[in-house]
Amino acid sequence: MRLSDEELDRYARHIVLPQVGGVGQRKLNSASVAVIGAGGIGSAVIPALAGAGIGKLTIIDSDVVELANLHRQPLFRERDAGYSKADLALQFVHRLNRFVEASPVQERIGRENAPALLAGNDLVIDGSDNFATRLAVSDTCVALGVPMISAAAVQFQGQVGLFRSKPCYRCFVGDAFDADDCDNCAELGVLGALTATVGSFAALLAINFIVGIGEDQAGKLHLFDGARLSWREIRIPADAGCRACGEG
Template identity: 50%
Template sequence: MSLTSDRLERFARHIVLPEVGGAGQAALCDAHVVLVGCGGIGSPALQYLAAAGIGRLTLVDDDVIDVSNLQRQTVYTPSDIGKHKAEAAAEWVRRFDVGLKVTTHVERLGNDNAPRILSGANLVLDGCDNFATRLAVSDACVDMGITLTSAAIGRFQGQVANFAGHLPDQPCYRCFVGDAFDAQDCDTCAADGVLGAMVGMVGTFAAMHAMRALLAGHAAFGDPQYGKLHLIDGMAPGMRAIRMAKDPSCSACGNPG
């Protein structure tokens, strides 16, 4: 996407940052990000990715909006209840910035459709709510050489990390959780509860972390921090980071032999 005079004005506060600059903003505008999950994490992440000028967005979600979502899923309003989340989120993007390209997939991502859905992406931001999808996303990113930003939340605890398991010295998401979580069941917000503002904190941090990866090689802010898990505690509050190791026997990115 070319930075015309109106686009230069829109992103001026990015461009004047020496750590981003014109080259960094151009890289963001040329990027294609796939957002898996348009719910609690996906909503604020989408808002800040769109605000950053990510040129092409692909939204993936098979769920529909209900009234309980409005407590934390900030791109939706009561008039959206009953609509598919991906379609309603795409409508928000089109209203927010007509210069962005947005496409939708109203389906759950799995091993069979991941190559089609993720084709051409520079980065995938995964904020979905089950391990089976998360592992399918991770495995596809390893196979296709795509950077993955993974974000998750449970009650007052969040975690965000960038993964590049396709690189020989970097772990993938499966290195982190192992093979035991290839299942649909997992803890849910409906059962355990979740603080809306906490979801926003994790989602916006994930958007910023995705931008770090997208700006690698283009701007000083582009430190992707691959394999570094950021743990966010909303109760304390506080944040700490731990380094993850590549599992040489990982079935996705290692050499299980």
């Protein structure tokens, strides 16, 4: 893929980085990424990836904008209340970078439709707000062999991890959270700036993964404490008995 003169100008600050260069920018331009959720996490992920020049973005979200979203979802405005988040995110991407091919999916992703929605992507970024969706997405990514970044934020706590086949997200949380009635930020609350921090970290992890910057992050979980303003890292061991990626 050859970069046009306009793209060379647009991505000049990337290309001048020795870790990226023209080769890395072309990798970004050729990548297909599915983003699940255009909420707090997605409001940071989607602009960052669109600005970076990801070639194809699929934005999956069945919700509409509510006023209670606005403290953590700067993709939207008060006048957007009642309108589709996926459609509004698409409009944002088109205004930001006309070289990005974006597609909105106004469906709730689950076990039945996840294979069709996620197949063919180079990476999935899951910013959904419940365990049932996260586990369905993770299990599908394992089955398809698609790497997945999971990003979550609630109250003052955030976590971001890259999972590539084994260990998978289910190795981390187990089988106890497949029900739809698990707590989310609507019940527990979330600091608006926390979702921006976590989403930006997820976008940086995605860009580094696609370009090939730094050491392999698969199987590491990055935990952020928004009250203490500190990060720590843990490694997730593979679970031999995991029903998604385990031996059984």
